[in-house]
Amino acid sequence: MVDASTNEKFSGATRYVLDDELASIVNISMALEMPLLLKGEPGTGKTMLAHAIAESLEMPLIVLNVKSSMKLVDALYQYDTLTRLNDSRFGDSSRDVSNIEDYIRMGKIGQAFTAMSRTVLLIDEIDKADSDFQDDMLDVLDQMEFDIIEIDKTVKARHRPVMIITSNAKKDLSDPFLGRCNFHHIAFPEPVMMREIIGVHFPGLDAELIENAIGTFYNLRDVDAVEKRPATRELINWIRALKADPDFKPERLAEGEVPFLGVLFKKSQDYRRAAQYIERRRVL
Amino acid sequence: MFIDFFYTLKDVGVPVSPTSFLTLHKALRTGLINTLSDFYTSSRAILVKSERYFDLFDQVFAHHFQGAELPDYTGVEFDEIARALLEYWLKEPEALADAMGIDESELNKLSPEELIEYFKERLREQTEAHHGGDRWIGTGGTSPVGHSGYHPGGMRVGGVSRNKSAVKVAMDRRYKDYSLSGPLTQAMMGEALKRLRNMVPVGPQDQINIDATLYQTMKNGGEIEIVFDRSLKDRLKVILAIDNGGYSMDPYVMVVQTLFDYSRAQFKDLKTYFFHNTIYSTLWEDPARFKKPQYIEELVRFGRETRFIVVGDASMAPYELMAADGSIHLEERSGRPSIECLKFLAKTFPHAVWLNPITSGMWGYTQTINVIREIFPMFELSIDGLEKAVAHLMTK
Numbered sequence: 001m002v003d004a005s006t007n008e009k010f011s012g013a014t015r016y017v018l019d020d021e022l023a024s025i026v027n028i029s030m031a032l033e034m035p036l037l038l039k040g041e042p043g044t045g046k047t048m049l050a051h052a053i054a055e056s057l058e059m060p061l062i063v064l065n066v067k068s069s070m071k072l073v074d075a076l077y078q079y080d081t082l083t084r085l086n087d088s089r090f091g092d093s094s095r096d097v098s099n100i101e102d103y104i105r106m107g108k109i110g111q112a113f114t115a116m117s118r119t120v121l122l123i124d125e126i127d128k129a130d131s132d133f134q135d136d137m138l139d140v141l142d143q144m145e146f147d148i149i150e151i152d153k154t155v156k157a158r159h160r161p162v163m164i165i166t167s168n169a170k171k172d173l174s175d176p177f178l179g180r181c182n183f184h185h186i187a188f189p190e191p192v193m194m195r196e197i198i199g200v201h202f203p204g205l206d207a208e209l210i211e212n213a214i215g216t217f218y219n220l221r222d223v224d225a226v227e228k229r230p231a232t233r234e235l236i237n238w239i240r241a242l243k244a245d246p247d248f249k250p251e252r253l254a255e256g257e258v259p260f261l262g263v264l265f266k267k268s269q270d271y272r273r274a275a276q277y278i279e280r281r282r283v284l
Numbered sequence: 285m286f287i288d289f290f291y292t293l294k295d296v297g298v299p300v301s302p303t304s305f306l307t308l309h310k311a312l313r314t315g316l317i318n319t320l321s322d323f324y325t326s327s328r329a330i331l332v333k334s335e336r337y338f339d340l341f342d343q344v345f346a347h348h349f350q351g352a353e354l355p356d357y358t359g360v361e362f363d364e365i366a367r368a369l370l371e372y373w374l375k376e377p378e379a380l381a382d383a384m385g386i387d388e389s390e391l392n393k394l395s396p397e398e399l400i401e402y403f404k405e406r407l408r409e410q411t412e413a414h415h416g417g418d419r420w421i422g423t424g425g426t427s428p429v430g431h432s433g434y435h436p437g438g439m440r441v442g443g444v445s446r447n448k449s450a451v452k453v454a455m456d457r458r459y460k461d462y463s464l465s466g467p468l469t470q471a472m473m474g475e476a477l478k479r480l481r482n483m484v485p486v487g488p489q490d491q492i493n494i495d496a497t498l499y500q501t502m503k504n505g506g507e508i509e510i511v512f513d514r515s516l517k518d519r520l521k522v523i524l525a526i527d528n529g530g531y532s533m534d535p536y537v538m539v540v541q542t543l544f545d546y547s548r549a550q551f552k553d554l555k556t557y558f559f560h561n562t563i564y565s566t567l568w569e570d571p572a573r574f575k576k577p578q579y580i581e582e583l584v585r586f587g588r589e590t591r592f593i594v595v596g597d598a599s600m601a602p603y604e605l606m607a608a609d610g611s612i613h614l615e616e617r618s619g620r621p622s623i624e625c626l627k628f629l630a631k632t633f634p635h636a637v638w639l640n641p642i643t644s645g646m647w648g649y650t651q652t653i654n655v656i657r658e659i660f661p662m663f664e665l666s667i668d669g670l671e672k673a674v675a676h677l678m679t680k
Binding site: 020021024025027028029031032034036037039069081082085086089175178179181182183184185 | 299301303304307310311314316317321322325326329330332333334335338492494497498501506507508510515
């Protein structure tokens, strides 16, 4: 298992531009078999990283989207009492009613543990859930096993999954939890990096369009007092929108015009501010 | 290996743990770390758990591996005081020159930069902590220069202008933004707050009540009848009002920050307001107590079930509490004495407590604390006091 992990190294994927720093952190986390906790502005590719790792290492990806009401048990397994009740009443299924195990279904973490090959497990936006969720998860992370109380059975991980955990920093995570993870903060990409990212997403895109779009984009990111600044995701969607518009010409960006502003700014107040800013610049 | 590095990190205040240090060594043995930059990225990922400390880590790393100077953190405080002195100097050169025992014309010759340097030098000469003297800069002295001079006659650095009485702190917009995270050290605090919950069934009936379902099914002679419940959710509303002004609260910043952190994580429905010394007709949503006022009459809409928690030292000049125009802030002139406002709040929210960071043994010595204790049940802002406060808040 250890050999497998050290031999395989992550070096980027077809749709993901990886900086060296992040690459070495991913590799170290895989070698240490520790979860990697990623923080960063929304839309900087935290979630995409897990997809990219799965693709490049050719491992199946299991995504656990954390919801605010989620309990850890939901992520581990589910005991389907209703089906069992139904079966005991009508008895027309192939399941054995007296065998509870037939009614246990694995949750996402359970699936990752019981998978036949090593998987990439993405726990997305862990900060959405209560702090109990993290606390309960400590044991599971440490031991790489959990108990199914109903049948008193311990599920051990066949292969330690490559775990990527993302957080939007809505809440601080607890210290013991952080202690078990490696940490990286994805900074917002520099324009040079951004050009590469756009290049990967839109191969063969007109150079003038790329230059003008990125220039306008970074300008707009500097607009003051904006609550949610546009990130990589918005830029990609915006360029997609620009490409789809047959009337659009790159020169129009250079002239200070910004079509589809709503793709970049999604809060009405931000939108208004950005629109004012553009208006002012055009007048000047 | 790298033990010095580890301890330097610890000394400058990056929260590092021994376990993570061992993990780093495990990482070194994997053979994946071959260059200094590999070591940089992986040691940062393993040791540092928040981007808040990245900058500090960078500095220590540069210091340790490249021989860069570690910034002198004690210098920052000097800078701030010196700058405040400069501001003061610009407004009232005579008073300052007099207090420092130097000739005003001497200082006049200096440029602002030189002045700052000069002030810093004088500050360094003062080697001992200096509280309550009458000559030089310290906290709570009677010298006109420095933090919170003797109340009626004293002035505050940057505080006096526009020919208003020296008692009024009109210019003083000093504040601490407690909402910036503080160190999460006292996990006990979270434990104490956890008990403050009010579980009520809300939302659609989508939770299957298995016991009731089985019972009904048996009653029906095996014919399945599924019973649904609403799910239980914590719907406790909490209003937290924090005294974030004034130097008297400064020593308690850490503990209040911790309280704030935990309550933010704990309560779904938390409103935080700020005030200075005591509450008049408004509370403030922004820590600077400037932009977003909240009239206390409007708090009624939160309902009587809301838990109202005040954090403050409740120590002030008695007239601030009793007089109709008692506020030390000029713009606060509602004509209603603060004590009336406090009584109104206590009546509006039967579940209210006042948390006081001052140890309870000292309460008897401050008149305003005794008065406020009559209105709000007061508890010490300690784990013990917090537990008692929570118990009090949960009584029906």
